[in-house]
Amino acid sequence: MTTTTAPSGSVATALAHAQRLLGVDPRMAAEQAGAILEAVPRHAEATLILATALRLAGDLQQALRTIEPLSRAFPQSPPVQLEHGRILAAAGQTQAAVAAFKRAVAAEPELAEAWRGLAEALELTGDEAEAQAARARQIKAGARDPQLMAAAVALVDEKPGEAEKLLRAMLETRPDEPAAIRMLAEAVARLGRQEEAEDLLLRCLEIAPGFTAARHNLATVLYRLGRSEDALVQLERLLTEEPRNPSYLNLKAAALARIGEYAPAIALYEEVLARYPQQPKGWMSYGHALKTVGRSADCAAAYRKAVDQAPSLGEAWWSLANMKTYRFSEPDLAAMEAQLARDDLSEDDRLHLDYALGKAHEDAGRYARSFEHYAKGAALRREQIHYDPGVMTEHVARSKATLSADLFAARAGQGCPAPDPIFILGLPRAGSTLVEQILASHSAVEGTMELPDITSMARRLSGAKSTKDASAYPEILATLDADALKALGEEFLERTRVQRKTDRPLFIDKMPNNFAHIGLIALMLPNAKIIDARRHPLGCCFSGFKQHFARGQNFSYGLEDIGRYYADYVELMAHFDAVLPGRVHRVIYEAMIEDPEAQIRALLDYCGLPFEDACLNFHENDRAVRTASSEQVRRPIFKDAVEHWQNYESWLDPLKTALGPVLAHYPAAPGF
Secondary structure (H helix, E strand, C coil), X not given: CCCCCCCHHHHHHXXXXXXXXXXXXXXXXXXXXXXXXXXXXXXXXXXXXXXXXXXXXXXXXXXXXXXXXXXXXXXXXXXXHHHHHHHHHHCCCHHHHHHHHHHHHHHCCCCHHHHHHHXXXXXXXXXXXXXXXXXXXXXXXXXXXXXXXXXXXXXXXXXXXXXXXXXXXXXXXXXXXXXHHHHHHHHHHHCCCHHHHHHHHHHHHHHCCCCHXXXXXXXXXXXXXXXXXXXXXXXXXXXXXXXXXXXXXXXXXXXXXXXXXXXXXXHHHHHHHHHCCCCHHHHHHHHHHHHHCCCHHHHHHHHHXXXXXXXXXXXXXXXXXXXXXXXXXXXXXXXXXXXXXXXXXXXXXXXXXXXXXXXXXXXXXXXXXXXXXXXXXXXXXXXXXXXXXXXXXXXXXXXXXXXXXXXXXXXXXXXXXXXXXXXXXXXXXXXXXXXXHHHHCCCCEEEEECCCHHHHHHHHHHCCCCCCCCCCCCHHHHHCCHHHHHHHHXXXXXXCHHHCCXXXXXXXXXXXXXXXXXXXXXXXXXXXXXXXXXXXXXXXXXXXXXXXXXXXXXXXXCHHHHHHHHHHHHHHHHHHHHHCCCCEEEEEHHHHHXXXXXXXXXXHHHCCCCCCHHHHCHHHCCCCCCCCCCCHHHCCCCCCCCCHHHHHHHHCHHHHHHHCHHHHHCCCCCCC
């Protein structure tokens, strides 16, 4: 970039003064740059400072009018294109910002701030793969050290394991290098070790508290770990410096929704989308929040906005299908099929589109085509995950060996005596949301969501840092004394307090996977209620197989896997029925559908609650429901889904074989 010639001394001094003012008083910087331009019209450097000052002062329209002629005049100037991208991004013109940032990095591939801007803009457009690649380039560009650069190249090449080795070797000699620690956190997070990433980022911020990128990484990791309150603390610090940063605001909205603060989350999504309307992932997240609070029409409109902006965004199509009540048109089917025909479609988009088409063809009664798409989607997902069905089988055997009737008798009277929690557990798609909605319609019971806390506490007790490490759980439960059990119960109540929004004495934790931890629950919370929601094996398992879960439930992506998991679950529940007779109340889905009043009265009796008519009229409850069944439980009980699996029976032989004797004995359990 060249400038119009001018008396060099005075202009250089004035430019330096204007540059210094940018970080102190942007309006004064704008005045100084304007004065230079009066003396030397069209001076490029002064024009760039003026545009930057106007952006920092919040005058985005004037900033755009200032930068655009400069950008056209200097299309290959990295600082001009970087600033043009920043102004466009701040003005909500995300696609144009992407183009400007790309011009900047094309001209200067090592311009880290341009890669950062590009990554943030791509995240808003929903292009996660390109955004991650840009983040890696940002890290690489910011790393001048040869060892850091080698690790950054490994991250760019999607080799996080190789990056980890390089960075650990570097940190042996330079243990306090913040950039290396943050990069190592990125590598281990990509390898699925979020807790380790958290520890690294905390250490990084101890060394460099002002390292903004590391703090953003930490907030993201904390959110992924289900610790939204902690994530919000970090986000507030970030937002103090950049109150309009859309990446921070979107993550804050998601964290608020995770802890049940749906109204402020929705308001925040609306605020961000008003400024940055071209972000399909943002519309999709907004739709998720609207779905939870029962605003079905608005939810569908938000999802439609996402697919209109990004027709290849498979997750948005699946989100529409996952409303369960939404019906696709024939043009919708054609649009999805057209996307599937693309060679450049990402694997995630492809599998989500397969699930969505499976639901669309199911609704139209085309069961062969429906099953074909469900099976394709599940197979793609199964390839992405590491799932060993033997892990649950081993857990069941170890639990049966450790958690004996004698152990529970010896611990009688120990633990935290609070009766507050009601655990509804079992397998997903077994009717647990229906049971939750019925109980949450009682004046003494508050519904929350599927809480991750029991799983997290069990993982901590195991002592294992990864799935490859040996686990001390569940055997460690037999070594805990009365004080330890009481402390664990109190910890659970404290951890879940953020989810309780009313003064109702009882609350529900509906995490289905908690069936694996009934021993822990019974020992630390002896007065908690435990309800096993159970559904016919073929109905439950096939419903789970055709459901793409947002996270977890890795057993559900193969008919053999889910059948074996169901059989393991029945075996473990039969063990607890034997060693803790009467401790668990079982709700059979088909019985609830056939005679709801009798089943609801029995359920309330078990919970020690008087009957209330509201429990029969549960569909009138307008509480937030955060599961795939949220729309279904806002309608009266219906019977059409009880035997829906029969439409697919000709393809279910692998499931039947995996279930073994469990299938023939349902609703009883075979002898184990």
